[in-house]
Amino acid sequence: MESRRYLAAYVLFNQAVADHLGLHPTDVQCLSLLTADPGPRTVKQIAEMTGLTTGSATRLVDRLERGGYVVRAPDRQDRRRVLVTPVPERIARVTAVWDDLGPAWQSLLDDHSEAELEVIARHMRRAYELSHTQMQRLRSTPKPD
Amino acid sequence: MESRRYLAAYVLFNQAVADHLGLHPTDVQCLSLLTADPGPRTVKQIAEMTGLTTGSATRLVDRLERGGYVVRAPDRQDRRRVLVTPVPERIARVTAVWDDLGPAWQSLLDDHSEAELEVIARHMRRAYELSHTQMQRLRSTPKPD
């Protein structure tokens, strides 16, 4: 019950951040994941981590590129691929929102001990891993429709 | 970093559940919140807890009613209002998905002690509360556009 409200709140919060930046929740989600590990990604990788088709991922990159958040560059190893790289100075505008709201979150974390943070992080990590196997199971199960 | 991936995974998972049921992520989100406290809600309350406008909330209830997940009933106290009540037997189809996936999640929780679960729950509860105040702050801050 607690986690339901927690996750629902995150969806709303993500939406609010997106509105504030004039972006879409999907775009913010994508930028969040891109900056988590700022290495260049292919369009297909972006499609996988956002759950979209490659076609929609192309449009997503179109929007982000038009907004100046990322740049496209051809891959020298595989000329079919396109490498999408975030633009740090533009991304900073996004993280600025987080920084503004950061202290409150920081104090929330500071109230926990190291051991407690480890417990929380472990739970999230395991839930993250489990969700992937569960999603595969969902997709292989016939639909109840 | 851990929470980013955790939350991103939830979005994908929610999407997968929605696809599996032939619904939209927003609809699943709404049903999840409705069943969290199965009391009847007005359309406006649904709009608030999903972050939609009242107009879109009307369409949302339309879809859910057409699918048989909820029923509309007039409010006797205030005849402007419409009370939306979930249909248990139909909702069961949704929770069946959770039940099927439940044991794995249960074992995830069982690996934690009571004290650890309390730490996690407390963190989620506080993050939930904080997100609301942060969203208000976001909305009152001028957009950087």
Added chain:
DNA sequence: TAGTATTCACTGCGCGACGCAGTGAATGCG
């Protein structure tokens, strides 16, 4: 009590994100 303002659910309208299916280019394989 009469008149105004507010709140509720609802409805056309247009926008735009998305999935689907197909395209061409580049790569890997036998």
Added chain:
DNA sequence: CGCATTCACTGCGTCGCGCAGTGAATACTA
């Protein structure tokens, strides 16, 4: 050297959504 596969990309149609307006019901005020 063919053939299948994979990649990013592109029209097309669908549909969820916000916006602005409607009528009905309620709350407020003189």
